[in-house]
Amino acid sequence: MRLFDIPEARHFCRPLPGYLPGVGQSLPAFHNNLHVTRLTEGTPHFDAHRVSLLNAVERWILFGVADYRRALDMFIPSNAPWGHVTLYYSSFFAANAILGMFGAWVHHERVVDVDQGTVNNQALRISRRVRSPSGYTGSHRVFWDLFYEGYNAIAGWVPAALQPSTAPVNNDRIWQITARNEVNYDMFRAFEAASFVQNSFNARRLRSLHGPLAQQLEVTEGMLKLALYFANDFGVSSFAYEGLGTGTRAKVLRALVTKVPPGLTTQSVLHQLLQ
Numbered sequence: 001m002r003l004f005d006i007p008e009a010r011h012f013c014r015p016l017p018g019y020l021p022g023v024g025q026s027l028p029a030f031h032n033n034l035h036v037t038r039l040t041e042g043t044p045h046f047d048a049h050r051v052s053l054l055n056a057v058e059r060w061i062l063f064g065v066a067d068y069r070r071a072l073d074m075f076i077p078s079n080a081p082w083g084h085v086t087l088y089y090s091s092f093f094a095a096n097a098i099l100g101m102f103g104a105w106v107h108h109e110r111v112v113d114v115d116q117g118t119v120n121n122q123a124l125r126i127s128r129r130v131r132s133p134s135g136y137t138g139s140h141r142v143f144w145d146l147f148y149e150g151y152n153a154i155a156g157w158v159p160a161a162l163q164p165s166t167a168p169v170n171n172d173r174i175w176q177i178t179a180r181n182e183v184n185y186d187m188f189r190a191f192e193a194a195s196f197v198q199n200s201f202n203a204r205r206l207r208s209l210h211g212p213l214a215q216q217l218e219v220t221e222g223m224l225k226l227a228l229y230f231a232n233d234f235g236v237s238s239f240a241y242e243g244l245g246t247g248t249r250a251k252v253l254r255a256l257v258t259k260v261p262p263g264l265t266t267q268s269v270l271h272q273l274l275q
Contacts, residue, residue: 001113001133001150003102006157008117013054013101013234024055024239031110031126038115041122049112049124051238057100058240061227062253064093068220069257075209077198081183081190084213087220088180092140094223095147101230102154106130106146108139113150140177148173158226165222169215176219179212 004012030052039046067090074083099105103124105112115125132142133149148168158166169175182189193213202208209217230236231249245252 001104001111001146002115003099003104003150003153004114004117004122008114008119008122009102009230010234011119012050012103012122013057013231013236015235015237016051016054016239024051027052027056027105028107028109031107031112034126037126039112039124039126041120046122046124053100053105054236054238055240056105057097057231057236058238058249060093060097060100061224061231061249062241062256064090064097064224064227065253066257067093068224071217071220072206075197075201075203075213077194080193080197080213084183084193084216085180087213087216088176091176091216091220091223092143094220094227095144097227098223098230099147099150101227101234101236102150104150106143108142111146134173136174138177141174144168144177145173159229162222162226162229165218166226169219176216179216183212 003009025048027049030048034045036045039049067086071083071086071090074080074086096106103112103114103117103122108130109128111127111130112124113127114122116123130139130142132145134145136142136145151166155163169179172178183193184190193211196211197209197213200208200210237249241249241252245255
């Protein structure tokens with residue numbers, strides 16, 4: 001997988017010149033109706049893809065930060081497995097945002113990466129045969145394999161403080177999806193995770209967390225920090241939050257992510273379930 005370098009990515013991520021009604025849509029829907037294998041800068045197809053991808057980058061960041069915030073509320077025994085799953089998706093969203101800013105998009109039906117990075121003459125290639133460099137199967141395993149394959153090209157531009165938490169856990173590119181699947185689909189592992197939190201975690205000290213949940217937390221935090229680092233450095237600015245909030249990304253994130261959730265338990269059947 002080929003990515004833009006820093007100047008090329010900064011050019012690709014440049015803010016839109018003005019609001020363009022109707023521009024920016026579902027990437028899968030757009031590509032489902034696309035019958036080309038190359039997108040060239042200056043063409044309508046390239047512009048529609050770029051705007052839609054930058055909107056997706058902003059939304060991946062929003063949902064990544066939001067999931068991280070909500071996962072922190074789940075560090076109780078009965079919710080520990082889903083806290084891990086939520087952190088996983090936060091990391092997954094952040095990784096998608098990172099790839100997007102460097103010109104790549106990995107979907108289970110196609111991969112878009114860089115064919116030519118020259119500023120003002122950029123081109124992206126579309127492959128409808130999604131292959132894992134290491135031969136993995138499964139859409140999320142393939143994603144992480146491709147992510148780290150591409151990440152190798154940009155690792156030199158990652159701040160030193162973030163290098164450890166954005167490298168594959170235990171040098172295993174698919175560790176995140178393996179660990180997520182264990183607590184999501186294996187009730188023995190799920191109960192084991194709950195017991196671990198019950199017996200070893202001190203809620204007054206977040207860093208007292210250990211084991212796979214702590215590793216996922218560290219990876220997630222690193223991915224989110226890196227996504228925001230590049231988004232700020234490249235000046236990513238789109239119309240992605242319209243309808244939810246206005247203003248800077250930081251302002252919108254503060255308003256949406258820290259919003260107090262509604263107290264709906266008294267309107268639900270929870271009391272019946274606890275009888």
